[in-house]
Amino acid sequence: MAIIGLSPMDGVTDAAFRYIVDKYGHPDIMFTEFTSVEGLAHGATALLTPLIHHQSSTPLIAQVFGYTPDDFYKAAFIAAEMGFSGIDINMGCPDRHITTRGGGAGLIRNPTLAKKIIEWTKRGVADWESGRKIEAIDLPESIRQYINSYNANNSAAFRTHLTVSVKTRIGYSHPDTKDWIQNLLETRPDMISLHGRTFKQLYAGQADWDEIALAAELCKSAGVILLGNGDVKSRSEGLEKVNKYGVHGVLIGRASMGNPWVFTGETPSPETKLRVALEQCEAFERLTPGAHFLSLRKHLAWYCNGFRNAAQARVEFLKTSSIHDVRLVAEKYLNSID
Ligand SMILES: Cc1cc2nc3c(=O)[nH]c(=O)nc-3n(C[C@H](O)[C@H](O)[C@H](O)COP(=O)(O)O)c2cc1C
Numbered sequence: 001m002a003i004i005g006l007s008p009m010d011g012v013t014d015a016a017f018r019y020i021v022d023k024y025g026h027p028d029i030m031f032t033e034f035t036s037v038e039g040l041a042h043g044a045t046a047l048l049t050p051l052i053h054h055q056s057s058t059p060l061i062a063q064v065f066g067y068t069p070d071d072f073y074k075a076a077f078i079a080a081e082m083g084f085s086g087i088d089i090n091m092g093c094p095d096r097h098i099t100t101r102g103g104g105a106g107l108i109r110n111p112t113l114a115k116k117i118i119e120w121t122k123r124g125v126a127d128w129e130s131g132r133k134i135e136a137i138d139l140p141e142s143i144r145q146y147i148n149s150y151n152a153n154n155s156a157a158f159r160t161h162l163t164v165s166v167k168t169r170i171g172y173s174h175p176d177t178k179d180w181i182q183n184l185l186e187t188r189p190d191m192i193s194l195h196g197r198t199f200k201q202l203y204a205g206q207a208d209w210d211e212i213a214l215a216a217e218l219c220k221s222a223g224v225i226l227l228g229n230g231d232v233k234s235r236s237e238g239l240e241k242v243n244k245y246g247v248h249g250v251l252i253g254r255a256s257m258g259n260p261w262v263f264t265g266e267t268p269s270p271e272t273k274l275r276v277a278l279e280q281c282e283a284f285e286r287l288t289p290g291a292h293f294l295s296l297r298k299h300l301a302w303y304c305n306g307f308r309n310a311a312q313a314r315v316e317f318l319k320t321s322s323i324h325d326v327r328l329v330a331e332k333y334l335n336s337i338d
Pocket of ligand 1: 007008012063229252253
């Protein structure tokens with residue numbers, strides 16, 4: 001069966017948004033925002049916020065980035081202890097802060113390191129699965145304490161196996177799909193998610209689905225799941241791509257912003273959009289109480305379309321500073337919808 005999943009998006013796929021997407025979109029798989037393995041290994045507990053999650057039976061994958069194999073080994077233990085279904089290695093992020101250190105899309109230019117990172121991540125998962133305790137890992141006490149208290153409050157799901165996957169692009173400055181994907185397949189990851197653009201393209205132009213189809217063929221022969229990604233605007237378009245390009249599934253990113261229903265194909269009423277926007281704010285406060293409210297504003301604005309005065313509602317939501325403000329704006333527009 002085709003997999004239609006939520007793509008990882010830094011600053012977007014936080015705990016509250018994933019809760020809402022899970023509840024209203026029922027995707028087959030979801031990814032967290034990414035977080036730095038080196039930062040975690042140095043004890044930065046704030047970097048665990050992207051990994052906070054609600055309890056759900058939907059497979060949830062923790063995405064991490066970095067360039068130090070040993071720190072990926074440690075991150076595998078963190079993901080396992082926090083109850084994730086898998087750990088995904090970012091090899092596609094074009095942010096210069098990340099690529100100049102060799103992480104994200106920078107790994108496309110360093111296939112040897114990329115393979116080593118996958119191997120060490122797999123080793124981390126295998127060691128955890130065979131009973132090695134997180135206490136035996138050289139991790140800062142702050143991280144261990146955080147995870148202990150997180151698990152005390154959110155009983156982590158018991159898992160017997162975690163997947164190790166990679167999310168990447170089709171090349172660095174030009175498409176290099178065959179060599180790059182074959183290189184990754186040598187380490188036998190469980191899954192590869194492929195955005196059909198090069199690093200150099202960033203988000204310009206169209207995703208190249210013929211390159212994704214090429215990767216799908218290679219992955220099929222190797223028994224590895226390939227999820228295609230790039231410019232999918234709806235569930236039906238995702239299913240078409242599965243048939244046309246031979247991928248196991250697709251990931252949807254930008255089209256899910258303010259639209260968890262993209263995964264079901266439903267068209268929500270204006271009332272539903274406003275109520276779900278408010279519900280996302282409530283989930284945000286519940287799941288990530290210390291997080292900054294301002295990151296919610298853009299989500300609120302994304303929900304404002306397709307109803308009378310939507311543009312005005314957007315302006316008012318962009319000025320909110322608390323859930324109380326959001327309730328007032330939502331009530332006002334709920335009352336004005338006919
Ligand atoms: C705001 C934003 C943040 C993103 N952050 C991440 C990230 O943390 N990890 C990642 O692998 N990809 C990230 N991406 C890339 C998306 O997951 C996806 O590959 C890309 O947007 C293409 O898919 P789409 O056309 O469905 O949006 C991000 C994209 C956007 C727009």
